[in-house]
Amino acid sequence: MKLIFAIVNKDDSNTVQSALTREGYSATKLATTGGFLMSGNTTFLVGTEDNRVDDVIAIIEKHSKKRTQMVPSTTCGDSEYASYPVEVTVGGATIFVLDIERF
Numbered sequence: 001m002k003l004i005f006a007i008v009n010k011d012d013s014n015t016v017q018s019a020l021t022r023e024g025y026s027a028t029k030l031a032t033t034g035g036f037l038m039s040g041n042t043t044f045l046v047g048t049e050d051n052r053v054d055d056v057i058a059i060i061e062k063h064s065k066k067r068t069q070m071v072p073s074t075t076c077g078d079s080e081y082a083s084y085p086v087e088v089t090v091g092g093a094t095i096f097v098l099d100i101e102r103f
């Protein structure tokens with residue numbers, strides 16, 4: 001059995017949650033905050049059988065959009081060009097898959 005951690009944009013979270021539920025997966029949704037942008041995102045915990053991990057990832061991928069966001073360059077530690085915002089691409093989803101010892 002595996003535990004999937006999936007960090008998605010909060011604007012996609014309801015769509016991802018509905019799709020996982022519709023396909024029969026149990027999921028827990030946590031309100032989280034990205035360390036870089038310091039803005040809200042959503043983390044899903046999904047426990048499932050090994051042979052269903054790819055299906056879960058495909059569902060999450062399908063409903064998680066890529067976005068670009070402007071951030072002050074000071075966030076990147078660049079003091080020389082501090083006044084210039086830089087563009088970062090966020091998402092679709094950041095996913096970790098862990099082995100479950102016991103459920």
Ligand code: 2BA
Nearest residue numbers: 007033034035036037038039041076088089090091092094
């Ligand atoms: P944030 O930490 O707020 O990062 C948002 C986006 O900012 C990232 O998108 C990436 O494009 C950019 N970014 C992050 N750290 C950066 C840095 N040191 N220099 C330049 N740009 C940087 P994603 O990669 O799609 O990540 C989205 C969110 O997923 C992150 O939000 C964080 O909450 C989580 N995440 C990403 N990688 C992670 C990791 N290795 N461990 C734990 N959480 C992670």
